[in-house]
Amino acid sequence: MEGVAIIGAGQTRYGDFPEKGLKELFAEAYFEMLASVDRGFDPQLIQAAYIGCLSAGSGFQLGQLAPLLMGHVGLPHVYAVRVENACASGGYALYNAACAIASGKFNFVLAAGVEKMRDVSSTKGRYWLGISGDTEYERLAGLTFAGIYALMATRYMHEYGLKREHLAMVAVKNHRHAVANPKAQFRQEITLERALSGPPVAYPFTVWDCSPTSDGAAVVLLCNAKLAKSFTDRPVYLAGFGAASDYLAVHDRHTITSLHATRKAAAEAYKQAGIGPGDIDFAEVHDCFTIAEIMAYSDLGFCEEGQAHRLLEEGVTQLGGRRPVNVSGGLKAKGHPIGATGCGMAYEIFRQLRGEAREPSRQIPNARFALSHNVGGSGGTAAVFIYRRGD
Amino acid sequence: MEGVAIIGAGQTRYGDFPEKGLKELFAEAYFEMLASVDRGFDPQLIQAAYIGCLSAGSGFQLGQLAPLLMGHVGLPHVYAVRVENACASGGYALYNAACAIASGKFNFVLAAGVEKMRDVSSTKGRYWLGISGDTEYERLAGLTFAGIYALMATRYMHEYGLKREHLAMVAVKNHRHAVANPKAQFRQEITLERALSGPPVAYPFTVWDCSPTSDGAAVVLLCNAKLAKSFTDRPVYLAGFGAASDYLAVHDRHTITSLHATRKAAAEAYKQAGIGPGDIDFAEVHDCFTIAEIMAYSDLGFCEEGQAHRLLEEGVTQLGGRRPVNVSGGLKAKGHPIGATGCGMAYEIFRQLRGEAREPSRQIPNARFALSHNVGGSGGTAAVFIYRRGD
Numbered sequence: 001m002e003g004v005a006i007i008g009a010g011q012t013r014y015g016d017f018p019e020k021g022l023k024e025l026f027a028e029a030y031f032e033m034l035a036s037v038d039r040g041f042d043p044q045l046i047q048a049a050y051i052g053c054l055s056a057g058s059g060f061q062l063g064q065l066a067p068l069l070m071g072h073v074g075l076p077h078v079y080a081v082r083v084e085n086a087c088a089s090g091g092y093a094l095y096n097a098a099c100a101i102a103s104g105k106f107n108f109v110l111a112a113g114v115e116k117m118r119d120v121s122s123t124k125g126r127y128w129l130g131i132s133g134d135t136e137y138e139r140l141a142g143l144t145f146a147g148i149y150a151l152m153a154t155r156y157m158h159e160y161g162l163k164r165e166h167l168a169m170v171a172v173k174n175h176r177h178a179v180a181n182p183k184a185q186f187r188q189e190i191t192l193e194r195a196l197s198g199p200p201v202a203y204p205f206t207v208w209d210c211s212p213t214s215d216g217a218a219v220v221l222l223c224n225a226k227l228a229k230s231f232t233d234r235p236v237y238l239a240g241f242g243a244a245s246d247y248l249a250v251h252d253r254h255t256i257t258s259l260h261a262t263r264k265a266a267a268e269a270y271k272q273a274g275i276g277p278g279d280i281d282f283a284e285v286h287d288c289f290t291i292a293e294i295m296a297y298s299d300l301g302f303c304e305e306g307q308a309h310r311l312l313e314e315g316v317t318q319l320g321g322r323r324p325v326n327v328s329g330g331l332k333a334k335g336h337p338i339g340a341t342g343c344g345m346a347y348e349i350f351r352q353l354r355g356e357a358r359e360p361s362r363q364i365p366n367a368r369f370a371l372s373h374n375v376g377g378s379g380g381t382a383a384v385f386i387y388r389r390g391d
Numbered sequence: 392m393e394g395v396a397i398i399g400a401g402q403t404r405y406g407d408f409p410e411k412g413l414k415e416l417f418a419e420a421y422f423e424m425l426a427s428v429d430r431g432f433d434p435q436l437i438q439a440a441y442i443g444c445l446s447a448g449s450g451f452q453l454g455q456l457a458p459l460l461m462g463h464v465g466l467p468h469v470y471a472v473r474v475e476n477a478c479a480s481g482g483y484a485l486y487n488a489a490c491a492i493a494s495g496k497f498n499f500v501l502a503a504g505v506e507k508m509r510d511v512s513s514t515k516g517r518y519w520l521g522i523s524g525d526t527e528y529e530r531l532a533g534l535t536f537a538g539i540y541a542l543m544a545t546r547y548m549h550e551y552g553l554k555r556e557h558l559a560m561v562a563v564k565n566h567r568h569a570v571a572n573p574k575a576q577f578r579q580e581i582t583l584e585r586a587l588s589g590p591p592v593a594y595p596f597t598v599w600d601c602s603p604t605s606d607g608a609a610v611v612l613l614c615n616a617k618l619a620k621s622f623t624d625r626p627v628y629l630a631g632f633g634a635a636s637d638y639l640a641v642h643d644r645h646t647i648t649s650l651h652a653t654r655k656a657a658a659e660a661y662k663q664a665g666i667g668p669g670d671i672d673f674a675e676v677h678d679c680f681t682i683a684e685i686m687a688y689s690d691l692g693f694c695e696e697g698q699a700h701r702l703l704e705e706g707v708t709q710l711g712g713r714r715p716v717n718v719s720g721g722l723k724a725k726g727h728p729i730g731a732t733g734c735g736m737a738y739e740i741f742r743q744l745r746g747e748a749r750e751p752s753r754q755i756p757n758a759r760f761a762l763s764h765n766v767g768g769s770g771g772t773a774a775v776f777i778y779r780r781g782d
Contacts, residue, residue, distance in 0.1 A: 001494055001495040001496060002494075054454060056475075062526050063445060063475070063476075063477040063523040063524075063767075063768060064475075064476050064477045064523060064639055064767050064768050064771045064772055065475075066476065066636070066772075067476070067636035067637065067638075067639060067767075067771045067772050068525070068639050068771070070636060071636070071637075071638045071639065071643070076636060076637055076638045076643070077635055077636055077637060077651065077652070077655055078635070078636055079634045079635055079636060079656075080476075080636045080772070081474050081475070081476050081483045081486075081487070081634075081772075082474065082475045082476065083472050083473065083474050083475075084447075084454070084455075084456075084472070084473045084474075084475060085454075085455050085457065085458070085472050085473065086454040086455045092472045095472075096472070096487060096490075099487075099490055099491050099494045099496060100490050100494075102494035102495065102496060103392055103393075103490045103491075103493035103494035103495075104392040104493070104494075105392060105490060105493060132454040132455060133454075134459070135453050243470045243472075244468055244469070244470055245457070245458035245461060245462070245467060245468055245469055245470060245471045246458065246462075246467055246468060247458075247462045247467045248455055248458060248459050248462065252462070252467070260468065261468070264468055265470075376454075376455050376458075377454060377455050380455045380458045380459070381455055381457075381458050381471070381472070
């Protein structure tokens, strides 16, 4: 099994860009990625591309999105394929790109994701999100996506004494993190009071507990680890990657205060990397709703189940804390262009581990290991990656 | 790079099954696959699943189809992902499953495809097909999928003297092949006269030049080649696999009498297998329209470009000929449930190479190497596989 390195990464700002289509968003992230390779990179070396996107086949009525986008950036003949696992589509693109390098079949592979959610009718936006759950048992019965996570939150509150304030603390933290991130959609702080008193969505969630709809793209360039030092003195290695699934319908699961797919994916990634949760210096986790970040803390092994709120109370996961989580702003404030999210996490980690967070206030010092965590739907799928700074 | 073997395969009959949904079709093919493993197989060994489907995200409004289907057959936690490249979605599922085995990360991986095209409104059926071309430059301008291939056919006729009769000969041959195939959608012979005088679709095509819409599923079980003999004395090895892309819009291509994606994918597959076109004993090729099979002959190296009609005139590609093509009946008569097609080809080849065609009249004797060829849209993508009989 060949080693996998990241030698370049690019990302659009996430937000509302009515003037840009899928092609334009992809190209913007692609060219930033190319420019980021320290000693330059001839794009003709790229042999394969895995592109995550949920809406291409539905809202945008595009088949074969992957070769379409690659043709748009001047690489029409490269092997390219779209992968889809709802909100984890970008993470699965990254996972499959890593497998392609690991197989030895390819030396240079793109992992990318792109989504447009903003300048479409609201019906379509809701439609895409809805299809990420179980259509027969959840969506057609009227259960929304926010509703599913709200069920998880209320159960968590019931079992572990979590307060609504803890949910709001996630939103406040991630909004504060996003202020210094030029790529984030919402760069404004919110107070705990505001987070608690926002318009209700599904109890216990206000609008501030929910990630936004976003346009955006992210592109990551992977190469065989043996070749990385030809292109940069500062590669980032993918030390471990895991992915796993679960029943889509939450009624089929043993618990709804933990995502089994996350636990299984994380176990696989930790095992491959040969490290444990205690070695992770910082993480980007899937906070589509505030409860999702809280569940991720225990599912990733950062604390025992039911103890997540203590990490928030003690400031462990804020910038400057012992293990910052979502310093990018997370899905909550950086934004959540579905297919792009998993690769956008890798972009943030690539820059952080290389000391390139740009704004000194948001640079995590001396980090060696980082983790990213991307969830599909309400936990039907999850992909976890462990990154190691190249020395 | 680890070797890849096929140790089991299953396929539904292709056709019109209003009583079966995507889950039922997938399960039927899955359980036939399980039963096909000579010494039995514990499904808990399966570590990953790649599932091709085009319509899940559009007509059927299902995200995360892959874990949904795996949960339905009792494997909810297995890593599973949907891949989409229009009509080549099944081929790309097989390709990625092969990469996953080759990487050494997994020992047992499913490749599968599934599609329902029949019991939906005709508007939706056309819509899926249309999205496989270039939406901005072709579909929105009114160019249908049959229309694109009709352009290719008329150009081929103009450049190489191909006659309408040659197109019809492909249909007649493949319908004849399908008669003995219990898994085929159309098991009736047609005459050359009937093929020529069918209702016109897009000149020079009659309805008999066009593959049908179909429901169906196919599932293939891959394993690390080193482990294959534990499960069967007769594995089939994936000796080579290649995939490549092209501009979706045909106006961007240098030629429309050849598919560059096929040529590039085939070159990669032949190189990996260490053999050439002359070594292939039989093939399953992508005959979505009759001209597509004719172009495939030269793109796969079975003849020079423009000479394909001679293979038909000389009977080279019919059952009993020197190199039979589409003995299953092909997309034309076996059927074309989009996402399933690429894996259904592997099913046919797996059975043929093991001497299990069942009907003696359709068994190809003494075959050692076979090839399958799966095209996305009008050649935006292609995947080619070379299979070797285990000795």
